[in-house]
Amino acid sequence: MGSELVPVGRVGKPHGLDGAFFVEGPSERKGVFAGGATLYAGGEPATVVISRHGSGGRPVISLDRQVERGTELAVARATLPPLGDADEFYVFQLVGLSVEEENGRLLGRVRDVLEYPANDVLELDSGTSLPLVEACVRQVDLAGGRIVVAVGFVDPE
Numbered sequence: 001m002g003s004e005l006v007p008v009g010r011v012g013k014p015h016g017l018d019g020a021f022f023v024e025g026p027s028e029r030k031g032v033f034a035g036g037a038t039l040y041a042g043g044e045p046a047t048v049v050i051s052r053h054g055s056g057g058r059p060v061i062s063l064d065r066q067v068e069r070g071t072e073l074a075v076a077r078a079t080l081p082p083l084g085d086a087d088e089f090y091v092f093q094l095v096g097l098s099v100e101e102e103n104g105r106l107l108g109r110v111r112d113v114l115e116y117p118a119n120d121v122l123e124l125d126s127g128t129s130l131p132l133v134e135a136c137v138r139q140v141d142l143a144g145g146r147i148v149v150a151v152g153f154v155d156p157e
Contacts, residue, residue: 005040005074006092008032009059011067020050020062023073025115032075033059040074041067089140091120091132098146099124102138107154110147122147128154 008029012022023033031037035051041063050062080090091113099107099122108126120132130136130153139148 004077005043006077006080006090007072007074008039009073011041011069011071011073013069015054015060018050018062019066020052020060021067021069022054023059023061026059027075029080033061038076038079039063040076041065042071043074089142091115093142094122094132094140094147096145097140097142099130099149100146101149101151101154103151105151107149130154 008027009023009025012024014021026033032039033048033051035048037048037051038045039048039061040046046063046065046067048061049064050060052060054060094110094113097110099110101107107128107130108124110122111125112123113132114121114123114129122130122132122137124130130149136149136153137147138150141148
């Protein structure tokens with residue numbers, strides 16, 4: 001994993017008159033958008049000045065400098081808390097892993113992980129999309145660089 005920054009959302013539409021904005025696709029991680037926290041907006045550090053919740057509980061924040069709508073917000077990887085057990089992983093760690101069915105059939109590599117309200121979706125370089133749910137994903141083997149999925153989620157060629 002080359003990048004030392006981990007995406008946690010994007011600058012969304014303005015909220016109120018104090019320069020605050022909604023965070024689009026916000027990370028669920030506690031404290032990421034807390035007042036005083038450091039976020040990287042477009043790769044440059046910025047401090048969260050205002051932190052509150054807007055409609056639907058979405059974070060609304062203001063930074064100590066102007067940022068354009070659509071700018072990626074990220075945190076330094078080093079600031080992420082260590083994960084509790086071996087079964088936990090950060091979504092960004094899945095990008096680039098090979099995906100294979102339990103029978104060994106290779107489906108492709110993870111190109112992106114898309115966040116949806118119901119569940120995240122693994123988007124493969126082969127054009128296949130797989131739900132990131134227990135019924136589909138049988139094993140995430142970070143050390144081995146692969147994800148094993150149940151047979152039946154992808155039509156055989």
